[in-house]
Amino acid sequence: MKPVVPTHPQFTAIVKRLREGDSPAAICKDLNPPVSKNTLESWWKRHSKTILAVPSELLDVKDPEAPVVEDLASEVLDERRRRENAERKLKVVEAQLHEVERELSELADLSDLLGGANDRQPSVPDWLMPGRKAEEHVATVNLVLSDLHLDEVVKKEAVRGVNAYNRRIAEQRLQRTFEKAICLPRDYMAGVKYEGIVIHMAGDTFSGDIHEELARTNEATPLESVLYWIDPFVAGIRMLHEYYGKVHIVSVPGNHDRTYRKPVAKGRVETSLHHLFTKLIQREFKGIDTITWDVPLSPDAMTIQYGTKIMTTHGDQFKGGGGIGGILIPILRGDAKKRQRQQAVGDPYDLMVIGHFHQYIAGPGVLINGSMKGYDEYAFQNNFGYEAPQQALFLVTPEHGPSFHLPIQCANKKLERW
Numbered sequence: 001m002k003p004v005v006p007t008h009p010q011f012t013a014i015v016k017r018l019r020e021g022d023s024p025a026a027i028c029k030d031l032n033p034p035v036s037k038n039t040l041e042s043w044w045k046r047h048s049k050t051i052l053a054v055p056s057e058l059l060d061v062k063d064p065e066a067p068v069v070e071d072l073a074s075e076v077l078d079e080r081r082r083r084e085n086a087e088r089k090l091k092v093v094e095a096q097l098h099e100v101e102r103e104l105s106e107l108a109d110l111s112d113l114l115g116g117a118n119d120r121q122p123s124v125p126d127w128l129m130p131g132r133k134a135e136e137h138v139a140t141v142n143l144v145l146s147d148l149h150l151d152e153v154v155k156k157e158a159v160r161g162v163n164a165y166n167r168r169i170a171e172q173r174l175q176r177t178f179e180k181a182i183c184l185p186r187d188y189m190a191g192v193k194y195e196g197i198v199i200h201m202a203g204d205t206f207s208g209d210i211h212e213e214l215a216r217t218n219e220a221t222p223l224e225s226v227l228y229w230i231d232p233f234v235a236g237i238r239m240l241h242e243y244y245g246k247v248h249i250v251s252v253p254g255n256h257d258r259t260y261r262k263p264v265a266k267g268r269v270e271t272s273l274h275h276l277f278t279k280l281i282q283r284e285f286k287g288i289d290t291i292t293w294d295v296p297l298s299p300d301a302m303t304i305q306y307g308t309k310i311m312t313t314h315g316d317q318f319k320g321g322g323g324i325g326g327i328l329i330p331i332l333r334g335d336a337k338k339r340q341r342q343q344a345v346g347d348p349y350d351l352m353v354i355g356h357f358h359q360y361i362a363g364p365g366v367l368i369n370g371s372m373k374g375y376d377e378y379a380f381q382n383n384f385g386y387e388a389p390q391q392a393l394f395l396v397t398p399e400h401g402p403s404f405h406l407p408i409q410c411a412n413k414k415l416e417r418w
């Protein structure tokens with residue numbers, strides 16, 4: 001029987017030579033037992049593609065049990081198909097994975113956005129508490145006493161229980177104001193050396209009897225009131241002098257202090273109860289040179305503290321102020337006019353201190369005082385906003401000028417028993 005090619009004893013050599021490109025005719029000459037050229041050619045024609053796909057190292061196997069090349073070739077092909085299939089599947093899975101990763105990343109971004117604060121890794125700098133500066137801070141205390149409306153009576157029942165005022169209550173509030181002018185700077189603003197206190201007596205100390213209703217309901221006549229209130233004022237100024245060492249009092253009258261029915265421009269100061277009152281108190285401290293006075297015959301007065309110029313005036317010259325804009329619009333307009341006038345005479349100021357409006361506002365360039373009387377029948381009737389009785393207190397420092405505002409709440413419902 002003619003040996004077929006795969007069972008020929010020299011099969012491995014035949015295949016090797018075929019793979020190397022020898023022609024079947026040349027190979028047949030060397031074979032024993034012989035194989036015809038046609039047989040080898042037709043066999044090679046059928047199997048060359050498969051055999052050439054087999055890696056050469058597999059053909060070098062000397063193991064007699066080793067699978068024949070045809071089997072190896074088909075195994076290699078199967079393996080290649082499996083690999084190709086697996087690669088296709090892998091590509092599909094990789095694409096799906098990529099899509100899932102993209103969705104996850106979007107979700108993570110959203111989560112970061114929503115829960116940002118929770119996930120945020122804190123990185124707090126280590127701030128050291130500042131030490132106390134070697135040099136001492138200094139300041140002058142400024143107390144604004146205006147719109148006390150002493151001896152006016154406000155009935156609790158007439159303002160639905162939000163306030164009450166009479167001589168007894170006023171005495172308490174005045175004392176409390178003088179006391180807090182010491183306590184607030186001393187206890188709340190520690191570490192500052194106070195070089196003295198300036199008291200701005202800015203008018204409306206008395207309600208007067210300029211309206212019939214006042215004349216009918218005040219605790220006393222205007223002259224009796226002036227006499228009565230000298231002593232409490234002297235007590236207060238004496239206490240401030242004792243604590244601060246230096247007291248400077250600047251005084252301008254209000255509109256309620258007048259002794260004429262209608263407000264006047266000529267003789268506004270010297271005809272006012274407020275002016276008389278200030279002069280009488282001044283006499284009590286005669287000869288004490290650490291209590292100084294500025295009681296001009298003009299309705300405006302100026303003090304200078306560490307280069308800061310402060311204009312004190314009552315404020316009734318500023319008219320208008322209804323509606324949402326409130327009192328600030330006419331006051332700022334009036335302030336601008338006053339600044340122009342002062343600029344023109346070479347005496348500009350940094351801060352204007354006024355009373356009159358019974359509404360505490362520490363604004364830029366303007367300080368408006370509250371009132372000691374507090375909410376009254378007139379405010380109630382006109383639906384004015386409620387404001388607790390208060391008086392302005394602030395510090396003037398060499399570095400910052402007017403700063404550190406500590407308004408004094410001077411009422412105490414319980415102690416005043418209303």
Ligand SMILES: [Mn+2]
Pocket residue numbers: 147204254256356357358371
């Ligand atoms: Mn007033």
